Amino acid sequence: DNGLPTERRVQNYYGVRCEPSLPYDPDFTAPEPMVKKGERPVQNVSRRNFIELCELLTAEDEKAFEQTWRHLGLSVDWSRTYTTIGRHAQRVSQRAFLRLLAKGEAYQAEAPTLWDVGFRTAVAQAELEDREHAGAWHRISFHRHDGQPVHIETTRPELLPACVALIAHPDDERYQGLFGQTVTSPVFGVEVPVVAHPAAEMERGAGIAMCCTFGDLTDVQWWRELKLPTRTIVGRDGRILAEPPAGLDGEQGRKAYAELAGATVHTARERVVGMLRESGDLDGEPKKTVRPVKFYEKGDKPLEIVSSRQWFIRSIAHQDDMLRRGEELRWHPAYMKARYDDWVRGLNGDWLVSRQRFFGVPFPVWYPVDSAGEPAYESPILPGEDQLPVDPSSDTPPGYTEDQRGKPGGFVGDPDIMDTWATSSLTPQIACGWEEDPELFAQTFPMDLRPQAHDIIRTWLFATVLRAQLENDSLPWYHAALSGWILDPDRKKMSKSKGNVVTPLALLEQFSPDAVRYWAANGRPGTDTAFDQGQMKIGRRLATKLLNASKFALSFPEPAAGAEITEALDYAMLSALDVVIGQTTEALEAFEYTSALERIERFFWFFCDDYLELIKQRAYDEDGGAATQSARLALRKALSSLQRLFAPFLPYCTEEAWSWWHTGSVHTAGWPTADNAAGGDRGEVITLASTAISAIRKAKSDAKRSMRSPVESVRIQGPAAQLEALTSIGGDLRAAGNVEALEFAADGEELRIEVQLAEV
């Protein structure tokens, strides 16, 4: 409900852009959705109008999502929904933030920050990704006082005016004589020191690097550790700032800088290269290269590093606690824990939670404005918890009046919003009624399970564990179940840019939710699953089969009150079912839902293909007496368990079939227990039954006869124990195979079945 994707969607959908300087227009109405991109000029709207458009569109999207989830048969309490942008979530999020602030776990700092120039916001470490990006190595001459050149190599020549030092490794023989001296940058004529630092790599490029404020995170490290000056030239819009930085004082340098002012980074690069070429300081031609560059995962331009004031939540200080929590948490599958550990150990800074965006939970903070009109960031004004949620851009802080906003001696609201994860990380607190419903909270927190995909371990999962640690000194849940992704049929990740996304609603219509769930359940925890319509067809067939089998089993009169299981095959089937119930229950408790489904399914096909066929005649028999009663009772017992076993996977067909003979819902019926056969496993009986009936069928199939065709005799040889078992189900075998004579002969260790078909 909040975050950059929503903002981008609103921008594209309505063709608008948020312009915070515009006043709110109460008469503003939502523009017609754009049919195609760029069909009309982008309209600037005020922040509040923009947020209203976001709310409008997310409300529509929520309906679509709920429809999909309901259609899919998601079993949740629909009376307890919330939105992460709603008042309740905002209140929880702001309260948790204020608590962190009071404990010193949240703080603000002015620091170089990774910045997306497209979205114009800071981004966090967890939201970075590397992408291959084309560039070129430029070999550039700096100048010593004696006129000798010092060559550096850079892929970002446009940052030349932001250069604050040259850096080489302290052990590098080539530059020993230069350390402590200064050199002059080409074109811009700025004198910069040559400094030694171990992070410089001798083998890379020329072995000596140009440190700029800021080209990359190594620059930030050097700048911080070597206390270098700041010469910022890239603005938050990704363009070269209008004014040259301090230190770029020479007339020629300023003239050159003027040529760059206002240009994009890309254009500035071309211009600087032109200037270098003209001055003779470009050594050779640029050499094309492709190297990984940091991007915001949702952005389309490389990140810049700009200095700005941001809010952070401490995480580095809690690394050990986080690792310990990772140990306590039960991971499904267990190996996914490695990603978490890897992430926690690799944290290189505190969590940056402020975003310079609009549609999100605002920071509940104002600042006094001093007599010179400057905000005093070091002494924020905070609301009481009972006032939450607040929007500092429209609510007035305690002790002030609205007409003091932005005035000297007055106040300003913090303009930033929180990162989406800063609120989503409180999912358990929001849902469990933290600080608002103590009884519910006591019953539900920590929660049992976090189900999520593995790609957001470093964001959602990590942040949730961190917040529960900081706020509740506990895990947020006991188990984490990591699902894989749905891949397209070529096993590529589905993504909008590739255009290979399949939305679920059409599938639900085409194959039925049961079929789609059947396919999805075949994706084991942690394993990616290729999109496979074939599996959905099988799921659909399974659901149909369950309906048909239920119809058949229920077509017989209800067994009499005193009916008992008297026949060996019925007893054996029920005892096998008991085993399956036990295994399935165990698998589900271990989060092995795929194994659970496999076991139920395997039994169910035996039940349909062999058992039903074998007892059919006996169940039909009007004068069958106890044997018929036994079959009819066994059918109902088995059906009751099977419908409940399948219910979590195939909620619709099971509910339908259950309704044919029960009043309540199958989904609130008790989970089946392994007591259908009242103890004792006669599994070998059904194995032998299947073997025998298969042999009879094979004989008919080989002879290209119908399955109903009569059999003159079946002669079974083998060990006495097996023959005894087979004898006990002889009546069913004869009826199902249409067998005239069934003979047994104890002989040898191996079971042999000879089938003599009747003459045609």
Add this chain to the structure above:
RNA sequence: GGGCGCAUAGCUCAGCGGUAGAGCACCUCCCUUACAAGGAGGUGGUCGCAGGUUCGAUCCCUGCUGCGCCCACCA
């Protein structure tokens, strides 16, 4: 560069010390009183490669190869 996972039938995947399994696909057959949007039967594999442990390895160990993912590196 570090880590994790995967490699088994044409395809999708189970199995994991004791003679290789399922479904799909393919082939053959069957309108049979739950089901033809069905059903029955069948063909098909030196379980990635090389070593080791073991009486015995698809399974355990080591190395290699290939694929995927996560992280790091970004002068």
